[in-house]
Amino acid sequence: MSPSPSTTVDLLIVGAGPAGLALANWFRDTDITVLLVDKKPGPTPRGQAEGLKSTTNEIFDSYGIGPQITAESWRLEEIACWGMRKDGAEGIVREQVIPDRVEELGKPRETMLQQSRVEHHMLQNILPHNNIEIRYNTIPVAVEVDIACGHEADAYPVTVWLKKVNNDATTLNGHATNGINGHESNGQMNNDQNGHYTNGTDTNEDHTFKERVSAKYIVGCDGARSWLRKQLNVILEGDLTDSVFGVVDMVPKSNFPDIRRVCYLRAASGTILLVPRSNREVRMYIPVESGTALPDPKDLTFDRIMDATRKIIAPYTMDVGSVSWWSAYRVRQRVGNYFSRLNERAFLVGDTVHTHSPKAGQGMNTSIQDAYNLGWKLRLALEGQVRSPSARQDLLRTYESERRPVALDLIAFDKGFLKLFAAPSARFDTEILQALKFTTGLSIRYPPSCAVQLPKGVEQLGPSLLKADLVPGKRLPDFRAVYQADGVPTWMHKRLSATGQFRVVIFAGDITDPARLERLLVVGRYLGENESLKHLTMTRPGKQPLVEVLVVHCAxxxxxxxxxxxxxxxxxxxxxxxxxxxxxxxVESVHDGHGRAYERLEIDPAVGCMVVVRPDGYIGAVLDVDDVDGVRTYFERNSL
Amino acid sequence: MSPSPSTTVDLLIVGAGPAGLALANWFRDTDITVLLVDKKPGPTPRGQAEGLKSTTNEIFDSYGIGPQITAESWRLEEIACWGMRKDGAEGIVREQVIPDRVEELGKPRETMLQQSRVEHHMLQNILPHNNIEIRYNTIPVAVEVDIACGHEADAYPVTVWLKKVNNDATTLNGHATNGINGHESNGQMNNDQNGHYTNGTDTNEDHTFKERVSAKYIVGCDGARSWLRKQLNVILEGDLTDSVFGVVDMVPKSNFPDIRRVCYLRAASGTILLVPRSNREVRMYIPVESGTALPDPKDLTFDRIMDATRKIIAPYTMDVGSVSWWSAYRVRQRVGNYFSRLNERAFLVGDTVHTHSPKAGQGMNTSIQDAYNLGWKLRLALEGQVRSPSARQDLLRTYESERRPVALDLIAFDKGFLKLFAAPSARFDTEILQALKFTTGLSIRYPPSCAVQLPKGVEQLGPSLLKADLVPGKRLPDFRAVYQADGVPTWMHKRLSATGQFRVVIFAGDITDPARLERLLVVGRYLGENESLKHLTMTRPGKQPLVEVLVVHCAxxxxxxxxxxxxxxxxxxxxxxxxxxxxxxxVESVHDGHGRAYERLEIDPAVGCMVVVRPDGYIGAVLDVDDVDGVRTYFERNSL
Incomplete structure (x- = not known):
């Protein structure tokens, strides 16, 4: 090979869409160098995903961009269910209106904002950070990973060759990019005899100018047609479904009365999902064809989609004002057989490893949540916080063990959800409510691991419920409390900013009781003075503690x-x-009422408890209120 | 005079601080050309004002910058009152903690954000608009107004000569600035024999290069030492007070337990007001000297201020972490004898026409509110919406008739408020609550005029109460309601964006009652079809209606x-x-409870009413629910 310029970074991210940008946001305010490359010429001008679940909005809160995103978003408040007339006559009728609400959340379940604006805010949030660079018009053409190095902290086992795809490459916040035009390689990776995984075609055949990048880790966020996935020989397992849908964003000219509500319009020929957007637009998902002899979605015309729409929405009219986007698709429900490879040096995130129906609004949300799950683990590894190489790998392995089951559950859900659209159901509203809870993530519970520790003597937990409960592996249910010092109320996840810190949250009960206060003092002194813990919990000059200890009392x-x-x-x-x-x-706040955290989290104020919260807001352990050994064990097992 | 470059604009604003920027924000999305000049080299890097009252936050909402400002602000929730020990011993004790809340508002009363950030957001909001230009390092050196033209719409009676104050002048969003160094003129304006007001010194004496600007109106937002005020021969009337205060922004190192609450610390030597700021800082206003033989505030040292602080806060400690700003001042309580001059071609806003104690946090708020009051009137005049010249002048005259009494009331309040700091009061907490209501603007009621019309037969109203009531001349009390179409809740003032539009709000009651529905239909048809009204109320292609008709029902x-x-x-x-x-x-909303608008505004749902709301959110008229003649009369009287 001819000499090529060479770059060394800690982390290389392929793809700067929602997943890649969400991942990069973990590395703000660190010394970790991150390079994102994307074949696009710049940020997505117009995106296709749209709904933001409350968990995703909590992620934005933790990144400090919640207010901007919330201000631009449109809230969904109500769901109208329409169905066929009971008397057998033609046309649909409103059956009921149900609140678009999941009580367990205590806040709005979903807001609408188009993907391009979501990307915009995540991008703006990383641009000021010089350790993070984005190069557009840039593709990887070959990758090589030396897995012989194990999990040594100083090794750069990943080598990637980058190429520009045109001469107008855009570089944001970084040094200039070198490279020339070239074609994208589809070369498959082979395992050679030296324990190296090497792309066997491109580096030998293509003599054009390239840049060589050495990295500690590589993450593929490059979408459903992921280049990295092919290089890693990861297979998407699953099927094509038997329905073709149209999707339309438009200004409707309609006398349909619920046009600004989320609507399920169920007629004999299928179910339309209608969702209001900003700018007086609606989005509709319209079943156009189903069965075995399906047309290629490419052949569907807009007129045919609108004909199918009018057939379902009759007797109401549906004329077209202006159309901002439309498409047709056949759903593929597939999950990658691996989420990480090569000794946890390479990872796949988001659409690269799961595809499903867009209707439940899970694509962008799950991609961002995948990235959020992986990001803090990479950050801890790259910061050298995890001292033992094997503990480092154990932690990184939990990305796959935590997120692949989520993707599989999502596909299982999606199959049931699509059936709701295919055939009338007597339990439609109950099923919708279950679906609302599921898509909000209430069922997600990560399995036991170094990062999710069960109570002593407990080997496994029962089935996970669609509940916002305090269980290891589930997300800490968000709650409101007021600051002791000034009485300002806050949502807890807003407080838990994405700094890479764990939190030990002590629910200390009513500490005007001298015994409970004394217990809190003893626990606090131990956490701050114990030899195994004080390097984690105490602030040192210029260095934030890896573990913040928080107290929520009810006195x-x-x-x-x-x-x-x-x-x-x-x-x-x-x-x-x-x-x-x-x-x-x-307690009661001056302006916003009472958060009732103890009640909502089902914590007995006379007993209390202590919760280890991971940097991503998931529960690492639930302990007795004075179980300081449990805290020590949690962090020791992670070699922190 | 030598030839000079010449510019023509509709509106010239002198001073780009909070008042000037708030004024300029009214002209976004218009064709009106606005030039702001400021002698500063750029935006204020560090400001001194800090508290934002809820009314001011509603103004930011109407400008679309509420969410950003709210996200950065710190809410005030509680007030702690400390006083001398009853047993005569040394030291202060906590007497009580009261909520920092005004029930009538239904939302937080005050938030803290430093002036420089407030300016930043207002500036960012106008930068994308090419019709608004800001030139820093630029001062006016002479002004001339031809009042002979009356209120002809096409006249440019204001002529101003501008000069750069250094060569590094910054121009934002506009063409380059010409000009050279020069000294600021203090020449007084004289009335010459031709009916022209001319600056008699500078234009004759100074032959340096200048730019001539012709404008329809000029507004002085150039602060307490206003150049324009001097040119207009406006006098500040009032007194110096007999106390010298220190003001300090610092990180405290203190064992005082209420350091993150608003505190009134009343000791024998005076009262400290302590307010928490962001970045763990506090601001304190500390009385240092009072009496007749006062030191010049310039001679006060930081140490002396801290000595006075420690004397009051004893037995608690108060060491100094870091200090970000401190100053000393003697309060001047003065109001300009005129707020507008020269046939309502020249206006003075904010600190140019009122100065008072900073302690009630009224400086920046009142300045922004002055500008907000004037802005829409200038916009209507400059857009040609007001057809008759005399009506145009009548409307512009209401700036002085509405805002000068507010400034006078503020001084009267300030005198009483300062007394609270000087001497112990038995009714301290009642007085504080009254003060909270006053400073939130609940007492503001503009007098009757073309813009504030009393009901037929009513000549004058009784005294204004500290109430959020539905009375002509008062601000429309903010309330929450949900959109009929989608159930999304909104605060009304957030909905009433600063577009220059009036709103007719019909509180129609429960319109499932056929008679009430019929009344609403009749009123709607009249407002949309009447010859005097339809040009105001109906949308025409490319043109928003000047009057939006809104309905709030309770069905x-x-x-x-x-x-x-x-x-x-x-x-x-x-x-x-x-x-x-x-x-x-x-009605009840899905996530945010019930706004109870009818109850809060004391509207009988069986009777209803109709309210004309001015573009600034103040009430122009309160009418019977079907008094369409009243609506017509309101707009006819304003020649709209």
């Missing part, structure tokens, strides 16, 4: 002597004074 | 046939379909 705030608490609950720094943001009360 | 939404309502309530446009954003319901 009268004016009876609590904040400064008498151990330092781990209110650390002092010469630059910025006391940290007043670690102690909370579950 | 079951599913019983309301939206499309059967007259077009004025749900206009159709070929480009963007139906307008679904004009009909609201006062």
């Amino acid at each position: 009268d705030r004016d009876q609590v002597d904040f400064l008498a608490l151990p330092e781990v609950y209110r650390p002092w720094s010469e630059e910025s004074g006391y940290d007043y943001c670690r102690v909370f009360a579950d | 079951d939404r599913d019983q309301v046939d939206f499309l059967a309502l007259p077009e004025v309530y749900r206009p159709w446009s070929e480009e963007s379909g139906y307008d679904y954003c004009r009909v609201f319901a006062d």
Whole structure:
């Protein structure tokens, strides 16, 4: 090979869509170098995904971009179910209107914002950080991974050759890109005799100018037709479905009365899902054909889609104002057989490893959530926080063990959900409510691992319920509490910003009781002074602690002597004074009512508990309120 | 005079601080050309004002920048009152904690954000608009106004000569600035024999290169030492007070337990006001000296201020972490004798015409509110919406008749408020609550005028109460309601964006009652079809109506046939379909509870009413629910 320029980065991300950008956001305010490459010439101008689930909005909160995204989004409040007339006559009638609400969340379940704006905000959030670079018009053409190095911290086992796909390449926030035009390679990777995985075609055949990038890890966020997935020999397993749908974004000219509500319009020829968008537009998913002899979606015309629409929505009219986008598709329901490969040096995220119906609004959400799950693990590994190489690999393995079951569940759900659209169901509204809970992620529970530890003596948990409960492996249910120091209310996930920190949250009960207060003091002194823990929990100059210890009590705030608490609950720094943001009360707030956190999380104030929360807001362990050994064990097992 | 480059603009604003920027924000999305000049080299890097009252936040909502500002702000929730020990011993004790809440508002009363960030967001909001230009490093050196032209729409009676104050002038969003260095002129304006007001010194004496600007109107937002105020011979009337204060922004190192609450610390030597800021800082206003032989504030040292602080806060400690800003001042309580001059061609806004204690957080708020009051009137005049010249002048005159009494009331309040700091009061907490209501603007009621019309036969109203009531001249109390079409809840002032439009809000009651529905249909048809009104209320291609007609009913939404309502309530446009954003319901929302608008505004659902809301959200008229003549009269009197 001719000499080529060479770059070394910690992390190479292929694809700068929602998944790639969400992953990169974990590395703001770090020294970790990240390079994103994307074959597109720039940010997506117009995206296709749209709905944001509350969990995804919590991720944006943790990235500090929640307010902007919320301000631009449109909330969904109600679902109208329409069906065929009972008297057998033609036309649909409104059967009922149900609130688009999941009580367990305590906040809106879903908001609408188009993918391009979501990408915009995530991109703006990383641009100021010089350690993160994005190159558009750039593709990888070959990849080689040296798995012999194991999980040594200083190794750069990934080698990738990058190429520009045209001369107008855009570089954001970084040095200029070298490279020339070339074609994309589809070469398959082969395992050679030296324990190297090498792309066997491109590096030998193509003598055009390329850039060589060495990286510690590579992540494929390059979508359903992922190049990296092919290189890693990962197979998508699953089927094509037997329905062809049209999807249309348009200004409707219609006398249909529920046009600004989420509607399920069920007629003999199928079910339309209608969702209001901003700018007075609606999105509709319209079943056009089903059966065995299906047309190629490419052959469907807009007129045919609208004919199918009018047939279902009759007797109401549906004329077309303006159309901003439309498409036709046949759903593939498939999941990758691997999510990580090559000794956990290569990962696949989002659409690269799962495809399904867009109707439940799970594509962009699941992609972002995949990336959010992986990001903190890579960050901890790359920051050198995890001391033992094997613990590093154990942690990184949990990406696949946690996210692949989520994708499989999603496909199983999707099959049932699509059936709802195919045939009338007597239990339609119950099933819709179950679907709302499922798509909000209430059923997600990661299996036991180093990052999810079950109570001593417990080997496995029962089936996961569609509940916002305090269980290891589930997401910490969001709740509101007020700051002890100033009475300002906050949602907890907003407080848990994506800094890479774990949190130990102590639900201490009513600490005006002297025994409970004493217990809290003892626990706080242990967490701040124990030899195995103090390097994690205590602030040192210029370095944030890896573990923040937080307290949520339910006592009268004016009876609590904040400064008498151990330092781990209110650390002092010469630059910025006391940290007043670690102690909370579950009490009535001045303007926003009572969060009722203990009640919602089913915590007995007389007993309390202690929860280890991972950097991604999932529960690592649920412990007795004074089980400091449990805390120590959790972090020791992760070699932190 | 030597030839000079010349520019013509509709509106010249002197000063690009909070007042000037708030004024300029009214002219986004118009064809009106606006030039702001400021002697500063760029946006304020660090500002001194800080608190934002809810009314001011509603203004930001109407400008579309509410979410960004709210996200950055810190809410105030509680006020702690500390006083001297009753037993005569040394030191202060906590007397009580009261919620920092005004029930009438239904939302947080005040948030904290420093002036520089407030300016930043207002500036970012105008930069994309090519009709608005900002030139820094630029001062006016002479002004001339030809008042002989009356209020002809096409006249440019204002002539101003501009000069750069250094060579590094910054121009944002506009063509380059010509000009050279020069000194600022203090020449007084003289009335010459031709009916021209001319600056008599500078244009004759200074032969350096200048730019001549012709404008229809000029507004001085150039602060307490306003150049324009001097040119207009406007005098500030009032006194210096007899106290010298220190003000400090710092990270405290203190064992004072309420350091993150708003605190009034009342000791024998005076009262400290302590307010928490972001970045763990506090702001404190500290009385240092009072009496007749006062030191010049310039001579006060930081150490002396901190000594005074420690004397009051004892027995608690108060060490200094880091200090980001401090100053000392003696309050001047003064109001300009005129707010507009020269045939309503020149206006003075904000600090140019009122100065007072900063402690009630009224400076930036009142300045922005002044500008907000003036802006829409200038916009209507400059857009040619007001057809008769005399009506145009009548409307512009209301700026002074409405805002000067507010400034006078503010000074009266400030005198009482300062007394609270000087001497202990038995009724301290009642007085604080009254003060909270006052500073939130609940007492503001503009006097009758073309823009504020009293009911037929009513000559004057009784005294204004500290109430959020539905009275002509008061601000429309903000309330939440849900959109008929989709159930999304909104605060009304967020909906009333600053487009220059009036709104007629019909509180129609429960329109499932056929008689009430029929009344609403009749009113709607009249408002949309009457010859005097339809040019105002109906959308025409490419032109928004000057008057939006909104409906707030309290009926079951599913019983309301939206499309059967007259077009004025749900206009159709070929480009963007139906307008679904004009009909609201006062009902329970899916996620945010019930707004109880009828109850809060004391509207009998069986009777209803109709309210004319001005473009600035103040009430122009309160009418019977079917008083369409009252609506017609309101707009006819304003020659609209």
